[in-house]
Amino acid sequence: MFHRDGPTFRELTRQALTSVEQGYDLLAPKFEHTPFRTPDAVLKASLAQVGPERSVGAALDVCCGTGAAMRVLRPLCRDRVVGFDLSQGMLDEARRLLGDAPGDARLDFVRGDALELPFTAEFDLVTSFGAFGHILEEDEPRLVKGIARALKPGGRFVFVTGHPPSALNPGYWVAKGFNAAMRVRNALWKPPFVMYYLTFLVPRARTLLEAEGFTVEVREGGMPKPFTGLVTVHATKR
Numbered sequence: 001m002f003h004r005d006g007p008t009f010r011e012l013t014r015q016a017l018t019s020v021e022q023g024y025d026l027l028a029p030k031f032e033h034t035p036f037r038t039p040d041a042v043l044k045a046s047l048a049q050v051g052p053e054r055s056v057g058a059a060l061d062v063c064c065g066t067g068a069a070m071r072v073l074r075p076l077c078r079d080r081v082v083g084f085d086l087s088q089g090m091l092d093e094a095r096r097l098l099g100d101a102p103g104d105a106r107l108d109f110v111r112g113d114a115l116e117l118p119f120t121a122e123f124d125l126v127t128s129f130g131a132f133g134h135i136l137e138e139d140e141p142r143l144v145k146g147i148a149r150a151l152k153p154g155g156r157f158v159f160v161t162g163h164p165p166s167a168l169n170p171g172y173w174v175a176k177g178f179n180a181a182m183r184v185r186n187a188l189w190k191p192p193f194v195m196y197y198l199t200f201l202v203p204r205a206r207t208l209l210e211a212e213g214f215t216v217e218v219r220e221g222g223m224p225k226p227f228t229g230l231v232t233v234h235a236t237k238r
Contacts, residue, residue, distance in 0.1 A: 006033035019191040020134055024065075025089035031066050032097070038129040038160075041224045043072045046160050046232040049219060050125065053103075054078045057124045060150055062114050062143075063131030067094030067101075073127065074103035082108045084117070115139055117146035126150055126157045132200035140200060140208055148212045148237055157214065157235040163202050172198075202231065209235045 007015070007030045015023040024031070031037060047069070050056065056077045061069045064083030073081050085091050091109045098107055112118060114128075114135065126147050135143050147157050165172040175197035186192040206216045214235040223230045 004033075006030050016185070016193055017189065018193065020194055021086045023193060024085075024087035028066065028087060028089035028093045031090065031093065032068075036130065037065065038068055039227070040068065040072075042160055042227050042230065043069050043129065045223050045227075046129075046158065047072045047076065047127070049222065049232055049234070050076055050156075050158060052076075058082070058105075058122060059125040059127065060084060060119065060123045062117070062126060062128040062147065063134065064094055064109075065090050065130070067098045069127055069129050070094065070098060070107065071101045073125075074098075074101050074105050074107065076125075077103065077105035080106040080108055082110055082123075084110045084112060084114065086111065086113060115142045115146065117150050119150035121149070121152050123150050124152055124155045126155070128157075128159050132159075132161070133196050134194050135199065136194060137199065137204075140204070141211075144208045144212045148214065151237045153237055155237050157209070157233075157237070159233055160230050161200055161202060161205055161233060162230055164198070202233070205233060209233075213238050 007027060011026065011030070015026050018026065027034070053075045054077070058079045058081070059073045059077050060082045061073060062084050064070055064085050067083055070081050070083050083091065083094050085094075088111050091111055095109055101107070114131070151157065179196045179198070182193070182196060186194075202218055206218070209216050214237055217234045219232045219234065222232065
């Protein structure tokens, strides 16, 4: 599951016993060699639907991590691409890794809480990949509200998610078991480490986005194997 240059079990355990911010600071130098990073195939397939090169003015990637999506976004943008993340370690790694990223849009890196996005009508496109599990369900409306505020009228929020899996799928019970273990961990150990599966799936995401004034389009297909169960959501701010 992990590359030989990835984190050891001991390092992962240490990460899991800290906060989300400190945990990703610790993980940042080896994050590219973990299965937690969104695969390039998923990023390219979803962002290929955005438009041709230089068709976007400014883009924001929320919870950008080490900048994998920013690398794909930059050629699409004319002006700037902003990476936003809670972890300064992840931002530092993104800045290092994106030194040779194609395109000429300015790259900016901003540290902060995704639930407190400090932008108003600045972006034509907002993306987020692999981060919804770090947002508690009760906080998802705040996330959506902040993204809506950051977008210009007519701007789009593009992300990848899935439909709720069947209870007959073994993966459903693996995810449920992991979530239960995390709840126990967070009840017994402080600070909490928020990371859950089966979050921000299509029905709930659509409901929250439409309540915030988005027009939502769920695009099925287009994902390569073994990611064919994923969908790309395009939510346009009215």
